[in-house]
Amino acid sequence: MNMSRLHIAICAIAASVAVGCTNYGGNYFPDDKPSGGGQQSDDLAIINYIDQRLEEEYYWLDEVREKSATFNRRLPWEEYLKASLSKLTTNSDDGYYNHNGQRYYYSFIREDVSTRAQTSGYGISLHYTLLALDQVRLGIAVEWVYEGTPAAESGIRRGDIIVKYNNADITRDNYMTVFNAIQNGTGGTIRLMLKRQLTDEGETDSFNTQIDVATYAPSPVVFSSVNEEYGTKIGYLVYTSFDTEYDEELLSTLQGFQAEGIEALILDLRCNSGGNIISAIKLVSAILGTEYNERLLCEVRRNPLNSRAEASTEFLLEDVGVALNLREVTIICSENSASASEMVIEGLRGLDIPVKLVGNRTEGKNCGMDVSYRTINGTHLEYAPITFMCFNAKGFGDFGEGIEPDINISTENSLDLTDKNYPLPRCTWGGSGDAAYVAALAMTLNIDITTTSQSNVPASLLTTLLATSEECRYDEVSLPRRFIGTRIIVEE
Numbered sequence: 001m002n003m004s005r006l007h008i009a010i011c012a013i014a015a016s017v018a019v020g021c022t023n024y025g026g027n028y029f030p031d032d033k034p035s036g037g038g039q040q041s042d043d044l045a046i047i048n049y050i051d052q053r054l055e056e057e058y059y060w061l062d063e064v065r066e067k068s069a070t071f072n073r074r075l076p077w078e079e080y081l082k083a084s085l086s087k088l089t090t091n092s093d094d095g096y097y098n099h100n101g102q103r104y105y106y107s108f109i110r111e112d113v114s115t116r117a118q119t120s121g122y123g124i125s126l127h128y129t130l131l132a133l134d135q136v137r138l139g140i141a142v143e144w145v146y147e148g149t150p151a152a153e154s155g156i157r158r159g160d161i162i163v164k165y166n167n168a169d170i171t172r173d174n175y176m177t178v179f180n181a182i183q184n185g186t187g188g189t190i191r192l193m194l195k196r197q198l199t200d201e202g203e204t205d206s207f208n209t210q211i212d213v214a215t216y217a218p219s220p221v222v223f224s225s226v227n228e229e230y231g232t233k234i235g236y237l238v239y240t241s242f243d244t245e246y247d248e249e250l251l252s253t254l255q256g257f258q259a260e261g262i263e264a265l266i267l268d269l270r271c272n273s274g275g276n277i278i279s280a281i282k283l284v285s286a287i288l289g290t291e292y293n294e295r296l297l298c299e300v301r302r303n304p305l306n307s308r309a310e311a312s313t314e315f316l317l318e319d320v321g322v323a324l325n326l327r328e329v330t331i332i333c334s335e336n337s338a339s340a341s342e343m344v345i346e347g348l349r350g351l352d353i354p355v356k357l358v359g360n361r362t363e364g365k366n367c368g369m370d371v372s373y374r375t376i377n378g379t380h381l382e383y384a385p386i387t388f389m390c391f392n393a394k395g396f397g398d399f400g401e402g403i404e405p406d407i408n409i410s411t412e413n414s415l416d417l418t419d420k421n422y423p424l425p426r427c428t429w430g431g432s433g434d435a436a437y438v439a440a441l442a443m444t445l446n447i448d449i450t451t452t453s454q455s456n457v458p459a460s461l462l463t464t465l466l467a468t469s470e471e472c473r474y475d476e477v478s479l480p481r482r483f484i485g486t487r488i489i490v491e492e
Helices: 039-057 061-070 077-085 175-184 244-260 277-288 340-350 435-444
Strands: 009-011 014-017 108-111 119-121 124-132 138-145 160-165 190-196 207-211 214-216 221-229 232-239 264-268 274-276 296-301 312-316 329-333 355-359 367-376 379-384 386-391 478-481 485-489
Touching: 039 061, 039 077, 039 367, 039 379, 077 108, 124 175, 138 175, 138 221, 160 175, 221 244, 232 244, 232 435, 244 277, 264 435, 274 277, 274 340, 277 296, 277 312, 277 340, 277 485, 296 340, 329 340, 329 435, 340 355, 340 386, 340 485, 355 435
Parallel strands: 014 478, 232 264, 264 329, 274 485, 329 355, 367 485
Antiparallel strands: 009 124, 108 379, 119 214, 124 138, 138 160, 160 190, 190 207, 221 232, 296 312, 296 386, 367 379, 367 386
């Protein structure tokens, strides 16, 4: 099979809200007094907690109050929130429908077993799309690899395709077990066969590796570089989650950009589904510099009947000790870019900062959560109902259908710089086989790639990414998706 041309079928994957991109654990509120009544009482205690916050601060709390008497409180607490929200009709911005018409909600309550800053695993984040290699075998793409982890040390990198797990092919019968074992780091010592489908030099052979579990810090700053392109020094940052635990690392990377004297920035948010507003403030503050101190990036507005928080909260830019002093930004986005990522795009535009956008349409999540933690009868809970909507300095917040890019990589364009299955990883970060990066580079250099004339385009930017849109040979399957959300951590 000619992997350089990627003659494979792509399975579109349905998604559900599952493990969060951003973890906040450890700071729990005091344990509520045990009821001593067994599992049913435990469920009821948690359900009462769910009800309390829904009826006091859910963004569509008018209807919650109207219909709360109809909620089924006999359900297990893990099922109760979704079942209750499904009875509402005004909360259309809370969640989305998948390709099968199934409703998923952004609001969630779950048992919180996370740790702060450290996790255990292989250091691999997998892409939420399956590849049909032939009539039987499937492949799983590596989205990115964390530095200093067993996966990184073994040479695995973004764009590699896992084709065997512990010497066995990946098939329809075992893919979910394999996916979860690798993603969650629960497989012990594992053996993988991988195919490097595309490099700058072309196709490479398959390779085998054995990796073990290790503890590491899953930094959302997964890649950064400074390159001089056609006389312009350009910083490139891949940022995968707005996580306050790693703000220091984020600012350190931006400080490095400042020391290098970058003149432009490509900010890659294609894998960033949201996180904490505070991290977004720090990022934008560093990009714009102190001239924009105290300027409004985002206002979150709550239901006027909310009894637990102010009707609105303004988030202002600040001096973070880094000042790139840039007055335009190129951002790479995808359908996985959501919430805080979208807020950064629209927040910059609200300050009249030009944003050049490359990729495909974003998720469209213009709402967020006030997140709290509580321990009830020994169960550590993270609870995040939708409580606010986001608006930029011009009062704009109507991006619930997603934000359209200037250059859509998933559709035909004048340079044939197209990936019909974008954002499936093809190569390592910043490679010439990455259509989104190539387009972002051209836009950053003010090279017009939207016209039919290519006479003004450097030859090195005419790289064409060959892809196929063959129909998937298998039934579509569901894989978990990272947490999508803009968060504010609250204290009770």
